[in-house]
Amino acid sequence: MNTMNLSLALPEIFVAFMACLILVVDLFLSTRQRIFIYFLAQVTLIGAAVLTVQGMTSNSVTVFSGMFIHDAMSDILKLAIYLIVFIVFAYSRDYIRERNMFRGEFFVLALFAMTGMMVMISAAHLLSLYMGLELLSLCLYAMVALQRDSGKATEAAMKYFVLGAIASGLLLYGMSMLYGVTGDLSIVAVKQKIATMSPDDIILIFGLVFIVAALAFKLGVVPFHMWVPDVYHGAPTAVALFVSTAPKVAGFAIFMRLLVGGLIDMSPSWQDMLIVLAILSMGIGNLVAIAQTNIKRMLAYSGIAHMGFFLLGILSVSKTGYTASMFYILVYAFMTLGAFGMVILMSRHGFEAENIEDFKGLNQRNSWYALLMLLLMISMAGVPPTLGFYAKLMVIQSVIDTGMVWLAVVSVLFAVIGAFYYLRIIKLMYFDDAKDHSPIHASMDMRILISFNALILIAGVLYKPFIDSFVGICKVAIAGLS
Amino acid sequence: MMSFQHIVFFAFSAILVFAATMVVTIRNPVKAALYLVLSFFTAAALWILLQAEFLAIILVLVYVGAVMVLFLFVVMMLDVNLARLREGFGEYLAIGLLVAVLLLLEMILILSSGDFGTAHMTAPAALAADESNTRALGILLYTDYLYTFEIAGLVLLVAIVAAIALAMRKRKDTKFQDPSKQVRVNRDDRVRIVKMKSGK
Structure with a gap:
């Protein structure tokens, strides 16, 4: 029963089943009972986490005719994604209810998107990797357009869909070239075949270019970043919160599975490509973010810059580098959750806190929320002692270890430039007078979660065992890779 | 020396290439759809030549029989304004x-690299007369590729959910x-009997 071990894919099966169940249950609920859907979705995430923890192993097992891999990294990333989606649902609940989006589809599509991410994380075959990516992307396109009467959301969804379809095409084209040369779709077999070939083989290089371009697009890296600001800006904030966090973690997984797992013998080629992408992302992301007046667009460009930093770890082509990247992407996800959570918190019925101006004088209105936003911003800027600083330190350290000191200098310079727009928000909150004095309402669970979300960024560093075990977990995940 | 198989192959290939070219160049969308039917049909004939009868029959039944008919209906009902579609073409x-x-x-570079061609592919052995195409496909789909097959099912489900969520609206006058x-x-409820005086 080695090829058909269903129990290893139990979390995926459970999530897909529960998503179908929610789809049906939703039909029989009235608008007032619909809150039940929310609890069902959260129970799904908790159930999936329990199943994943029960099935944890330290050795890697491949099932389903070599399509599905189960190892330490897949368990840890899946658990991280459950937690992220759990927080996304909790932050979004009141927001989508006030905007008539509280429908079963929001949760169903998010859960299916999560299934897609889980498939990507456990992909050991080019085909399953692609199918997982498509399942994820299709759900995201629909979620961006979910607010049907908003012209901005529809436009963003259309752009996202067209560009996303092209990126999927590029990925398939690249994969078809790999298949043409190696004659196999299984990532392990591709790796073994490439080891016997010259890494300068023209078809391999072409295939690699297409694959790197497609991955860069999906992650939102310059020069494939054009969709990111439009989608974050146009989509309802709850959807932007989802799009900007969990899929990035899955993006890390496909970088690891495909570039590191399958194309490691071509690392000199993709290292050069990633260096260019990383410098462009850090540069353009940080510079253009300064010019933004809309906080969602600013966070989008800040996200692009963060993806540049994230690539620094991968392009170090070392286990410490991968560990640093994994740490970075998880910290990034939690910082972004907090930042978009604050945008949701400031919005209320009929009012979207979209502009940076809306944060003016937040300290006078509510000093606790201002403090939380301060923590989030300094962590994103990478000011010590925060997790954001620690994450940047780790990736830059890994770059220096490989001897590319110039790249480390460039990235620090861009980080300093980037600090400007984070500090501007802090200045607006503490030194300007509030124009809008309406009280900020939030449910108890949202207040607790967002406080926890922001405080962990600083408490995590001050409390040494936490950060040690966090880094330790990333190390275990990377060490488990073959 | 051309065998009978070669002649059949080249004849059908020529028709296929011709039909496919017409699909994208002809102006009338109905005719384009009909040429697409022709290209599907000739492709099915080529598959039969490759001993893939099951796939060939499915192609005719599903694509020619169902999908293309639907396509034709849509093309006829939507009355697509081609002039507007062609706007900005020159730009x-x-x-x-x-x-x-x-x-x-890129394609020329890749195909001329010498990694492809008949030299790299051993010709498959001839199949036995009772070889079952359906069985082979079934094993591939439901055993070897079961996992991706199931995910493909989920993708289709998401497509349905997304299409309904985005397009279905409840209006009072629907x-x-x-x-x-x-x-x-x-x-x-339906019949009302009215007594009328008979006129003269």
């Missing part, structure tokens, strides 16, 4: 050509049928 022609030429060059009301109807 993007230059960049389109550039991309096309680049892709063509016309729809309610079968339970239809079967419960009785004569008095």
Whole structure:
């Protein structure tokens, strides 16, 4: 029963089943009972986490005719994604209810998107990797357009869909070239075949270019970043919160599975490509973010810059580098959750806190929320002692270890430039007078979660065992890779 | 020396290439759809030549029989304004050509690299007369590729959910049928007997 071990894919099966169940249950609920859907979705995430923890192993097992891999990294990333989606649902609940989006589809599509991410994380075959990516992307396109009467959301969804379809095409084209040369779709077999070939083989290089371009697009890296600001800006904030966090973690997984797992013998080629992408992302992301007046667009460009930093770890082509990247992407996800959570918190019925101006004088209105936003911003800027600083330190350290000191200098310079727009928000909150004095309402669970979300960024560093075990977990995940 | 198989192959290939070219060049969308039917049909004939009868029959039944008929209906009902679709064609022609030429060059580079060609592929052994195509496909789909097959199912489900979530609207004046009301109807609801004086 080695090829058909269903129990290893139990979390995926459970999530897909529960998503179908929610789809049906939703039909029989009235608008007032619909809150039940929310609890069902959260129970799904908790159930999936329990199943994943029960099935944890330290050795890697491949099932389903070599399509599905189960190892330490897949368990840890899946658990991280459950937690992220759990927080996304909790932050979004009141927001989508006030905007008539509280429908079963929001949760169903998010859960299916999560299934897609889980498939990507456990992909050991080019085909399953692609199918997982498509399942994820299709759900995201629909979620961006979910607010049907908003012209901005529809436009963003259309752009996202067209560009996303092209990126999927590029990925398939690249994969078809790999298949043409190696004659196999299984990532392990591709790796073994490439080891016997010259890494300068023209078809391999072409295939690699297409694959790197497609991955860069999906992650939102310059020069494939054009969709990111439009989608974050146009989509309802709850959807932007989802799009900007969990899929990035899955993006890390496909970088690891495909570039590191399958194309490691071509690392000199993709290292050069990633260096260019990383410098462009850090540069353009940080510079253009300064010019933004809309906080969602600013966070989008800040996200692009963060993806540049994230690539620094991968392009170090070392286990410490991968560990640093994994740490970075998880910290990034939690910082972004907090930042978009604050945008949701400031919005209320009929009012979207979209502009940076809306944060003016937040300290006078509510000093606790201002403090939380301060923590989030300094962590994103990478000011010590925060997790954001620690994450940047780790990736830059890994770059220096490989001897590319110039790249480390460039990235620090861009980080300093980037600090400007984070500090501007802090200045607006503490030194300007509030124009809008309406009280900020939030449910108890949202207040607790967002406080926890922001405080962990600083408490995590001050409390040494936490950060040690966090880094330790990333190390275990990377060490488990073959 | 050309065998009978070669002649059949080249004849069908020529028709296929011709039909495919017509699909993209002809102006009338209905005719384009009909040429697409022709190209599917000839492709099915080529598959039969490759001993893939099951796939060939499915192609004719599903694509020619169902999908293309639906396509024709849509083309006829939507009354697509082609003049508007062609707007801006010249504007993007230059960049389109550039991309096309680049892709063509890449393909030439790849195909001329010597990694492809009949030398790298051993000819498959002839199949036995009772070889079951259906069985082979079944094993591939439901055993070897079961996992991705199931995910493909999920992708289709998401497509349905997304299409309904985005496109279905309930308006007050939407016309729809309610079968339970239809079967419960009785004569008095529908027929009104009017007594009229007979005229002379």
